[in-house]
Amino acid sequence: MTSTTLVLPGDHPQRRALNDEVHARPPDSLEAPVRLSYLVLMGSGSRAEDLAALTRLLEGTGAPKPSVDANHFSANLGSLRIKWERHTEFCRYTFYVQGVEKKPFSEPAISLVPQDWLRNLKGQTIAAIHANVVRGVRAPDPVKTSQEYFNGNTIIGSLISGGTGRAYTDFRIHADGFGRLLLCDRQMTARQAGRLVQRLFEIDTYRMMALLALPVARKLAPVLTEAELELSEIMSAMQTAGETQEPILLDRLTKLEASVERHYTDSHYRFSAANAYYDLVQQRIEELREDRIEGFQTFREFNDRRFLPAIATCRAVSARLSAISKRIAHATVHLSTRVSVSREKQNQALLKSMDNRANLQLRLQQTVEGLSVAAITYYIVGLVYYAAKGFIPKGTEYTPEFVAACAIPVVLCAVGYGLHRFHKSLHE
Numbered sequence: 010m011t012s013t014t015l016v017l018p019g020d021h022p023q024r025r026a027l028n029d030e031v032h033a034r035p036p037d038s039l040e041a042p043v044r045l046s047y048l049v050l051m052g053s054g055s056r057a058e059d060l061a062a063l064t065r066l067l068e069g070t071g072a073p074k075p076s077v078d079a080n081h082f083s084a085n086l087g088s089l090r091i092k093w094e095r096h097t098e099f100c101r102y103t104f105y106v107q108g109v110e111k112k113p114f115s116e117p118a119i120s121l122v123p124q125d126w127l128r129n130l131k132g133q134t135i136a137a138i139h140a141n142v143v144r145g146v147r148a149p150d151p152v153k154t155s156q157e158y159f160n161g162n163t164i165i166g167s168l169i170s171g172g173t174g175r176a177y178t179d180f181r182i183h184a185d186g187f188g189r190l191l192l193c194d195r196q197m198t199a200r201q202a203g204r205l206v207q208r209l210f211e212i213d214t215y216r217m218m219a220l221l222a223l224p225v226a227r228k229l230a231p232v233l234t235e236a237e238l239e240l241s242e243i244m245s246a247m248q249t250a251g252e253t254q255e256p257i258l259l260d261r262l263t264k265l266e267a268s269v270e271r272h273y274t275d276s277h278y279r280f281s282a283a284n285a286y287y288d289l290v291q292q293r294i295e296e297l298r299e300d301r302i303e304g305f306q307t308f309r310e311f312n313d314r315r316f317l318p319a320i321a322t323c324r325a326v327s328a329r330l331s332a333i334s335k336r337i338a339h340a341t342v343h344l345s346t347r348v349s350v351s352r353e354k355q356n357q358a359l360l361k362s363m364d365n366r367a368n369l370q371l372r373l374q375q376t377v378e379g380l381s382v383a384a385i386t387y388y389i390v391g392l393v394y395y396a397a398k399g400f401i402p403k404g405t406e407y408t409p410e411f412v413a414a415c416a417i418p419v420v421l422c423a424v425g426y427g428l429h430r431f432h433k434s435l436h437e
Contacts, residue, residue, distance in 0.1 A: 036207040037083070037092065038199035042109040045140040046119035046187070047210045049101040049217075050132030056080070058131060059100050063093055066126050089121045098218065098282070099135060103210070113158045114139050114189055135221075136214045138188040142202060145175070145193035151304060155179075158191050167307040168300035170205055173197045175302065180213070180311065188213060208293045212308065215286040215293070216316055222283035223319050225276050226326035232272060233329055239265050240337060247344060252355075255348045262344055266337045273334050280327040287320045382424050389420045 039045075053059055060075050063082060067074060072084040075093075083092040090105040104118040117139040119127070141158075155164050159179040166177035175193040182188055190209055194202055243262055250258055290312060299307045306314075394413035401409055 036200070036203035037090070037105065039105070039142055039202040039206060040107070040199050041142045041144045041194040041197075041202065043105060043107050043142045044109060044116075044118050045106075045138075045142070045206065046104045046117045047101065047136070047138040047140065048103075048119070048134065049099050049136035049214050050130060051099045051135045053100045053130070053132030056095055059093065059095060062126070062130060063091075066091070066123070089118065091122075099214075100132070101136075101210075101214065109141060109143060113141060113191075114183075117185075117187070134186070136188075136210075136217045137182075137186055138190055138210060138213055139185075140190040140192060140206060140209070142192045142194060142206065145195065149175075149177075149193065154191070159189055164305060165308060165311045166302055166305040167297070168302055169297045170197065170201060171298055172300055173201065174205060176205070176209060176297070176308070177305075178209075180315075205297070208296055212290055212293045212312075215289045216312070219283045219286035219290065219323075220316075220319055222276075222279045222323040225279050226323045229272060229276060229326050229330060233326070233333060236265060236269055236333055236337075240333065240340065244340060247340075247347075255344065259341070259344050259348050262337065262341050266334075266341055269330070269334050269337055273330055276327070276330065280323055283320060283323050287316075290316070382421070382428065385424045386417065386421045389424070390417050393420070 056079075057077070060077065060079065060082075063075055067084060067086070070084075070086045072086060075082040081092075081094040083090065088106060092103040092105075094101050094103075104122060106118040106121060110116040119139075151164060154177060155161055158177070159181075160183065162179040162181055164177050164179055166175060168174070169176050173194075173196040175195065177191040177193075178189060180188065190206075192202070192206060192209070197205070239261070243258055243265070246254070246258055294309050294312060297308060299309060301307055390413050393416040394409050397407075397409035397412035401407060401412065
């Protein structure tokens with residue numbers, strides 16, 4: 010059968026990048042026994058700065074350098090393997106070393122990293138975990154495990170992935186600044202172990218990232234209480250406020266609205282991110298496929314009892330902030346309408362007053378125009394008198410006074426008619 014070469018239309022510019030996105034950051038294969046150190050940094054700087062730090066670590070090792078547009082990278086540095094991943098708000102490093110220590114967690118994987126390089130990393134630690142993956146078919150003794158691995162702390166643990174492994178942790182930060190995780194491999198494949206470790210690391214990471222909203226919520230709670238009291242006072246005053254008090258109340262209300270909106274803008278991203286991270290934690294716990302180990306809290310139970318109330322607090326404060334913002338906006342519209350109506354009434358009264366003044370001015374103008382007709386007639390008749398006096402000889406029958414007297418009605422009518430025509434032309 011002859012193969013046919015197919016010619017497709019050109020690729021969309023993002024086709025390959027979007028297709029490869031689902032394959033990005035794959036979990037590594039882990040063969041027990043292995044120990045890992047996991048470090049998550051916030052505010053580490055730009056991607057270029059992260060890559061520059063990686064390049065310094067790789068110098069002299071012969072390992073390939075990361076590309077300038079990489080968001081994840083892994084390399085073997087002899088007995089140590091490093092994996093770097095960059096996310097929206099943080100970057101994370103995972104270090105792997107085969108084998109176990111003589112004493113649990115005494116020689117973590119990160120101890121093989123040059124301390125000067127580690128000390129000079131930019132950013133702040135938000136999560137850090139040491140993990141040991143060991144082989145263990147039989148369930149370890151809880152008391153002994155707590156004393157040996159977790160300094161006697163209460164342990165959270167469960168059967169995971171259909172019983173192929175056991176996971177234990179205490180969700181505490183120990184003296185070295187790291188949490189601790191013990192994963193007992195019963196029948197896990199290397200890929201399965203890698204996925205489970207990554208999920209357990211991500212549960213702790215996303216839990217901490219979600220809890221970043223809790224200090225914001227605690228800080229906002231008294232602010233919202235004050236804002237609600239202020240809004241209540243303004244609403245009470247609105248019921249009996251007159252037209253002179255309404256602009257003052259509107260000024261208070263707009264200032265309160267600006268303050269609440271500023272807090273809403275400052276905290277909206279953090280609360281939205283907390284909900285997204287909480288959903289990721291729940292998803293990762295679901296993917297563990299937990300079964301109970303008698304006497305231990307499961308990961309789901311621990312998070313439901315300790316983590317969920319904090320998220321509920323954040324959600325309650327977020328909902329409260331959104332509600333008071335809407336109430337203030339509604340009150341502002343209502344009060345603005347009242348102030349506008351009051352101003353309309355004032356404007357109508359002002360226009361009526363101006364209309365009355367205009368009528369008075371018109372009447373005065375008409376009176377003045379009437380007087381001006383007489384004045385103009387007087388001056389024109391005076392001119393006629395002087396003209397008649399100059400042209401009529403003495404001793405004739407018609408004296409200048411007679412001529413002036415006869416001119417009065419004619420001039421009066423002419424002046425009145427002229428003013429009438431002038432007003433008519435103005436109106437037209």
